[in-house]
Amino acid sequence: MNEPLIELRLWRQFLAVAEELHFGRAAARLHMTQPPLTQGIAQLEALLGARLFERNKRSVRLAAVGEALLPEARELLARARMLPERARAAAGGESGRLRLAFVSTVGFGLLPAWVREFRALHPQVAFELVEATGDVQLDALARGEVDAGVILHSPGFEPPGLAHLRIAREPLVLALPEQHALAAARAPALRRVLDEPLVIFPRRSLPSLHDAIVAMYHAAGRSPEVAQEAIQMQTIVNLVSAGLGLAWVPESVRQFQRPGVAYRQPAHRGVAVPVCETSLVWSPAAVPPVLERFIAFARETAAARPGLSPPPGA
Template identity: 70%
Template sequence: MNEIELRLWNQFAVLAEELHFGRAAQRLFMTQPPLTQAIAQLEKRLAVRLFDRTKRSVQLTATGRALLPEVLDLLARAQALPEHARAAAAGELGRLRLAFVSTVGFALLPQWVRGFRALYPKVQMELVEATGDVQLEAFARGEMDAGFMLHAPGFAPLGLARHVVSQEPLVLALPEQNPLAALPSLTLPAVLDQPLVIFPRRIVPSLYDAIFGVYHAAGRLPEVAQEAIQMQTIVNLVSAGLGCAWVPQSVTQFQRPGVVYRSVLAGKRGAALPGCETSLVWSAADASPALLRFVEFVQQA
């Protein structure tokens, strides 16, 4: 069946409301014979009868009554299209696929999502927790619009724009039974021999290399006891006594029984301890208006 013009559906809806060809034609700014022909054409193309006609009355058939709500919905949506187009161009309507690492979910992400949804309720947000390597793969496949990534200071993802949203030091998570946990603060030389629980290098290579660089600068090779992907899992493994872990300071909000967090001072001859950053990253080449609106919101926040 050929596509039916919106004009014919509008004529059907007006006649269904008036149930009088003369009055309907006046509302449509046309004469009665072309309206009669248009309705006949519509019925012929649908192969159904929409109106029962006599010399004195016009009534909807059962088929016409069943079709009318769908037609009215179609016309309402068509009428709203220009406003939708303007809203989409302004970034007030659309879809935003957003990935995030677990650390940003502890504090920053909830307030940003809440605030952005309050301002732009018609932007559909799809949130996915994903590590940095998974995010980069999703960007390459065009499956992600933006992401919050954890990385070492100065990291610049190839082909992506970024905006740093937080900077924080690394702290050491220790098992509660470790003798070092009794000290209020630690120095780097005192912790270099502790077994490590750490994320695989592929997850956050820049931060992994920065941490290992501290050990290499001190002439040490870190003893990796266990690898884990998520920060919560790393802290849980510390609680189990498998080793210590360098984690962003924001992770200290994750209070796990059996784990204590301590700041570590570099010491007189120790290499400077690296910090870490979280950035919002996105592909500037094909950014949608909704994405640009979110980037602007985060930058102002």
Template identity: 70%
Template sequence: MTASIDLRVWRQFLAVAEELHFGRAATRLHMTQPPVTQAIAQLEKAIGVRLFDRTRRSVALTPAGAALVPEVRELLARAQALPARARAAAAGEVGRVRLAFVSTIGFERLPAWVREFRALCPAVALELVEATGDVQLEALARGEIDAGLVLHSPGAAPAGLACLAVATEPLVLAVPTQHPLARARQLVLDDVLAEPLVAFPRRILPSVHDAILALYHGVGRVPEVAQEAIQMQTIVNLVSGGLGVAWVPESVTQFRRAGVVYRTETEFAAQPGRRRAALALPGCETSLVWPAASDNPALARFVDFVRERGLAQ
């Protein structure tokens, strides 16, 4: 007999410990007394420790027996809770979701989601890590995260993954406060495209990077990249320092950095040869992505949670 995992024996031990009487313990367990007495004797033999002092008139716990009582109570309580916990885990009510995210979704929307999801599913551990899209895809491939919130051009989500679009937004122009473009009533695209550019490397946002390049190539220009940076906050800081202008997702405007002005597409003058319709700047989309074959019920719960909130424009 392996006493440490035989729950029936531990239930018998606890009944005797609480009743301090083998007959009453047996009645409580709906048993006769001899099997209970025999089970306790076998338990003591298996662990090599006397748990009860017995006389004809009394039963008392030894110090070793008394020390086991709270541990056995906890063991039995946890064992009793296991079926309910298994059902909760299967329903995604307990578990773990390792979620990576790009900084742009972290300015406002993600904190609200985390707060609400933790209130709805307090037994699900939501582990967050900020990472660029390329790092997220590598981590997903290695099984190091369960899902990611990635940025890409509309309709250009990473292939080979389940995908749920959660936000769309235009790009805006970040300009140093002291630059003439910051004060111009209207912006001329040719003037903007002639400015040095602070940009992100293609590897971290290939589809958005290509859309920005297409904006330049469409009017016969090649961008003069003054500096590359990975994090959007760093890009904005470099713009503040006067290194150039930058195209960033509109959500970045929530990062209020002194020395930077954000200009939107409605502030651009119509291009020559076009009607006065507003200039159409590239946009971007944020999607929740995860392995389609994932069998993590907690992740499925989180995906449903995000899906219920719909696509935020």
């Protein structure tokens, strides 16, 4: 059964009469004559199937149903008055929902700070955060399940069909068991490091960075001995603490202080240790206003980071 659609005009008339308890004063408040106001209240009562007012020639008072509906009508009209302002806020990116996927490494510091700062500037924006590896993020972007993603990659990588903004750049460091012989050196020799079993993420999750690490081994005349693969950086560090091997991780992972794990920057000669970058990526074909505002915030914030200047228009 379809409920009757009641116009806001009738609720405004009801509220005026309910607050004035006088049809003449209510009509004057609404800048109308009394007969159409009386007709409007009668129409509303007919639509509701209930009497809203008890009235005679000398007085008007709210009936039980009118008493019950009065706070609801006030709230309804207040919300209706706010709609234009909310529409302007949404159109300007000041409110709305932002679905943001991210890799675990940015959860160590960059992402919490950004969310806190952005929400302080735009408290009406709600974040929907999803932790996911780069390959999962790209699929989610293609399906329209997220608005933007924060991915990890090697320098020069550009996700096909997506716009991107580089927001961080950092070296890879070595994570190794604290009791390992190489941990005794402040900067262990790279040639010795490359002979150790390796814990690494699968290529499908971070192909550009995976290839850069393998290329480092090949440049030194080695092939990596992969002892174990794991997707999340925290899991990789946990496996290192268990003694399964050594791992190359972004420097920001140092903040994950897992007992039994040491972080070192190896001494290298002639073979460069890769660096990694973090980028915000999104589909240029669908950029809602709230995402536009977040991109502008990210560009301004990233430009202020020491040693990182995003390319113009990135």
